[in-house]
Amino acid sequence: MSTTLHPDASWSAWTRDKLLLGLPLREYLRTLKTPFNAVAALILCVGLPITWIRFTQGIAATTNLNNDYPWGLWIGFDVLCGVALAAGGFCMASAVHLFKLKQYYTLMRPAILTGFLGYFFVVVGLCFDLGRPWRLPYPMFVSYGVTSVMFLVGWHVALYLTVQFLEFCPAIFEWLGWKRVRHWVLKLTIGATVFGVILSTLHQSALGALFLLAPTKVHPLWYSSFIPVLFFTSAIAAGLSMVIVESMLSHRVFHRQVQHEDPQQVDQVMVGLSRSAAVVLFTYFCLKWIALAHEDRWAWLFTSYGAWYLVEVIGFVLGPCIAYFVAAKVNSARIARVAAVWTVLGIVLNRLNVSIFTFNWQMPYRYVPSWMEFAVTITIVTAGLLTFRFMVNRMPVLYVHPEYPVEE
Amino acid sequence: MAVSRRGFLKAACATGVVGVGATAARPAEAAQVKRPWMGMLTDLSLCVGCRKCEYACNKANALSDDALETYDDKSVFEQTRRTDADRFTVVNRFDREGQPPVFVKRQCMHCIEPACASACLVAAFKKSDEGPVIYDESLCIGCRYCMVACPFGMPAFEYSKPFTPRVTKCSMCIERLRDGEQPACACVCPEEAITFGPREELLTLAHDKIREHPDRYVDHVYGETEAGGTNWMYISPVPFGDLGFPTDIGTKPYPELTKGFLSSVPLVLTLWPMLLMGAYAFNNARGPELAGAPVNTHEEGGQ
Ligand code: SF4
Ligand code: SF4
Numbered sequence: 225m226s227t228t229l230h231p232d233a234s235w236s237a238w239t240r241d242k243l244l245l246g247l248p249l250r251e252y253l254r255t256l257k258t259p260f261n262a263v264a265a266l267i268l269c270v271g272l273p274i275t276w277i278r279f280t281q282g283i284a285a286t287t288n289l290n291n292d293y294p295w296g297l298w299i300g301f302d303v304l305c306g307v308a309l310a311a312g313g314f315c316m317a318s319a320v321h322l323f324k325l326k327q328y329y330t331l332m333r334p335a336i337l338t339g340f341l342g343y344f345f346v347v348v349g350l351c352f353d354l355g356r357p358w359r360l361p362y363p364m365f366v367s368y369g370v371t372s373v374m375f376l377v378g379w380h381v382a383l384y385l386t387v388q389f390l391e392f393c394p395a396i397f398e399w400l401g402w403k404r405v406r407h408w409v410l411k412l413t414i415g416a417t418v419f420g421v422i423l424s425t426l427h428q429s430a431l432g433a434l435f436l437l438a439p440t441k442v443h444p445l446w447y448s449s450f451i452p453v454l455f456f457t458s459a460i461a462a463g464l465s466m467v468i469v470e471s472m473l474s475h476r477v478f479h480r481q482v483q484h485e486d487p488q489q490v491d492q493v494m495v496g497l498s499r500s501a502a503v504v505l506f507t508y509f510c511l512k513w514i515a516l517a518h519e520d521r522w523a524w525l526f527t528s529y530g531a532w533y534l535v536e537v538i539g540f541v542l543g544p545c546i547a548y549f550v551a552a553k554v555n556s557a558r559i560a561r562v563a564a565v566w567t568v569l570g571i572v573l574n575r576l577n578v579s580i581f582t583f584n585w586q587m588p589y590r591y592v593p594s595w596m597e598f599a600v601t602i603t604i605v606t607a608g609l610l611t612f613r614f615m616v617n618r619m620p621v622l623y624v625h626p627e628y629p630v631e632e
Numbered sequence: 633m634a635v636s637r638r639g640f641l642k643a644a645c646a647t648g649v650v651g652v653g654a655t656a657a658r659p660a661e662a663a664q665v666k667r668p669w670m671g672m673l674t675d676l677s678l679c680v681g682c683r684k685c686e687y688a689c690n691k692a693n694a695l696s697d698d699a700l701e702t703y704d705d706k707s708v709f710e711q712t713r714r715t716d717a718d719r720f721t722v723v724n725r726f727d728r729e730g731q732p733p734v735f736v737k738r739q740c741m742h743c744i745e746p747a748c749a750s751a752c753l754v755a756a757f758k759k760s761d762e763g764p765v766i767y768d769e770s771l772c773i774g775c776r777y778c779m780v781a782c783p784f785g786m787p788a789f790e791y792s793k794p795f796t797p798r799v800t801k802c803s804m805c806i807e808r809l810r811d812g813e814q815p816a817c818a819c820v821c822p823e824e825a826i827t828f829g830p831r832e833e834l835l836t837l838a839h840d841k842i843r844e845h846p847d848r849y850v851d852h853v854y855g856e857t858e859a860g861g862t863n864w865m866y867i868s869p870v871p872f873g874d875l876g877f878p879t880d881i882g883t884k885p886y887p888e889l890t891k892g893f894l895s896s897v898p899l900v901l902t903l904w905p906m907l908l909m910g911a912y913a914f915n916n917a918r919g920p921e922l923a924g925a926p927v928n929t930h931e932e933g934g935q
Contacts, residue, residue, distance in 0.1 A: 279794065280794055281792075281794050282791060282792050282793055282794035282797065283791045283792075283794075283797070284791035284792035285792070285794075287791075289791060290791070291714060291715070291716060291717075291779065291785070291787075291788040291789060292714070292785065294776035294777075294779035294780055294789060295776065295780060318908070321912070322908055322911050322912045322915065323911060323915055324915040324916065324918070353775075354773055354774050354775055355772070355773065355774015355775070355776070355789065355790075355797035355798075356772070356773050356774045356795075356796070356797065357773075357774075359754075359772075359773040359774075360773065362754045362771060362773050363753045363754050363773070366754065366771065367754040367755050367756070367771045368754070368755065369752045369753040369754050369755040369756075370755075371749070371750045371887060371890075371894070372750065372751055372752055372753040372755075372777070373751075373890050373893065373894065374751065374752075374753040374775060374777045375753040375754075376894070376897065377753075378753055414912060417908075418904075418905055418908045418909060418912070421904065421908055422900060422901060422904045422905065422908075425900055425904060426897060426900055426901075429893070430893070433890060433893040434777065434780075435780075436889045436890045436893060437747055437750070437751055437777075437780065437781035437886055437889055437890060438780055438781060439783075439881070439882075439889065440783060440878055440880050440881055441780070449892070452893050
C-alpha cells in the first residue's frame, strides 16, 4: 500500500512510477518517438477534426447514410464486428473460472481487457452513429421499449461493460497496490463470470436478432430465424480466434513482458485453443446449412449472391475450420495463428454481409461509406489500441504480478 | 366491425380461450374490438397526380411554404421519390403502355402492429387509440432501428441536424383527428381518391368497389393483410408489385418475427446460471490438479 499514501511530495514519484513507466518525464517522452506512434498521431490528427464535424454539423456532413440505408459502417463494423471480436473475454473467463482450465489463465486477463476495451469502444462508435448520443441512458432510465431487441442489446451491453470492468478490476488494483479492495472484487469473480456468460449469450445473439425485423432487406441467404444462434456461435469462434491473434501480437509487441513464458508452452496452449475453435467453427458451419435447409433457400445458391455466400461459408468458415483441425492434429501453433486470423476475417465478412453488403439487396443502388466514416472507424480502432497498450504497459495483464500470485 | 369480431372470435376459438378471449387477445386486436380505428383508403384509379395532397401535407406539418402552383411541376415524376425528412408523403407516376399512367401516393401505412414500434428501444413509436402510429420526439435517441425495421421504408431521418435530429413520418394528422377534423390530404384531394373513416368500413368499401367494378381494379386490397394489416389501405387498377409496393412482406405482423427470440430470453436467464454453476461446482470438486495440467512456469507462487 506504500504508493497509496501520497502527500504532495510523493505525487511526482507516484506519477513517475505508475504512469511514466518509472522514467523521468523527458525520458518517457523520448520513448514515445516510434513509427507506430507517428502513424497513430497522424490518424488522430485526421480523426479528431472529423469527430468535431460529426458532432457539430451532423451525420449528413460526415457519412453517406440515407433513409434507405440507415445503418452503415459504424454499426456494421464498429458495433457488430466489435462486439463479436470482443467475445474472447467471456470465453476465457468461463474456461478458467467455470471449467477450471488453468492453462488458459495467462490468456484470460488480456482477453478480458480486450473485451472491456472492445465494448467500451463499441459504445464510443455507437455514439458517433446515434442521432442523440447524450440520450444513451434513456432506455435504462427514461422510457422502456420492452418489445425491442435493441432494448435488450442496450441493457446488456451496459451491464456487460460493468461486469467486464469488475473482472478487470483486480489488475487495476494490483497496479495501484490496493490489496484489500482487490481481495473484495476477487470474491465476485465467479458471480461476475456467470453473469457475464449469460449477458454475452443474450446480447451476442440479440445483435443477430435485430435483423429478424428486416426479412425483406437482408438477403434470403443470410436472413434466417436461426440468425441469433448463428451470431452467438460465430461470436465464440471469433472470440477464441481473437485470443490467439492477440497472444500472437502481444508476443511481438510486448515481448519484454512475456519473456518469462516458455514459447513451447504458449504454442501448446494455442494448439489447445485450436481444438475448441475447430469444434465451434464446425458447429457454426453445420448451423449455416441447417438454417438454409430450414428456410428452404437452396435455390438462392445458384445466383451471384449464392456464389458470394459460398465464398463466406466455404472460404471463411470451412476453410479456417479445417486449418484449425490441422493445427490441432499436427500440433502446429503457426497454423493455429493462420486459422485464427482467417476466422476473424470470416466473422467480419459475415457481419458486413448481413448489415451492409447484402442489406437492401433489392435496391437499385448500394451504400458505400464515405471516407470520413472510414476515418472515424480507423480512429476508434487506433484509440482502442493505444488504450490497450497504455494499460498493458502499466498493469499486470500479460504477466502475473509477483506480489499477487494466482489464487482461486 | 363485423369482420373484425368474426376474425377475433376465430382467433379466440383456435386458441381455445373463448371465455377469456378478450384479455388473452393481442392488445392490438382487443383495441380494435373496443373502438373503431380510423384509417384511410387510397383509390389509385382516381388519383390524377395533382400533388395537392403533398401541398396540404407540407402545409399541415409546416414542412414547406411553397405556393400551390409550384406543385404543378410535373418534372418531379421523372424520378421515383421516397418519403424524406421534409416530405412525409410523395406522389409518384408509373407509366403504362397504351394506357394512362397510375399515380401513387405513398406515406406511412399505420400498421396495426407496427414494426417501427416493436423495434424502438425507448417506445418512441406508439399505436395511438385513434389508429395512427405516432412518434414522440422527446424520447428518441436516433438509433434508426425503426427505419431498418419498417417493411414499407417509410420513416426518414433528419441526418443534417446535429443536435435535434428526428425520425419523421406521416402521423395521419393525429392532432387534426383529435380536433374532429380529417387528415389534410383527405380534405384537399379534388378527386376523392383518399377516403378517411373507420378501418372496417373502409375495408368493406374497398371490397364493394372491387366487386362492383372488377374491370377497374385488381382483386387485392393492399394493407388488408400486409404485415398483419395496416390502417392505410389501397385499391389499384394494376398489380401492386408494378407500382413499387413491396409484395414480399407476408401477412405476419412484424412483432411476431422477434417474439420467439424475446421469449427465449427468460429461458436463458434461468437455465444458464444453473448449468454454469453446475459446471463450476463439478469442476471445483474435481480439484484444480485434475482439471487441466497447470502449465505456467511463473505460477510457482500460487497455492
Ligand atoms: S409503415 Fe412503417 S413507419 Fe408506418 S407504422 Fe408501419 S412500420 Fe411504422
Ligand atoms: S430512431 Fe428513435 S424512434 Fe427509431 S427506433 Fe431509434 S429511438 Fe426509436
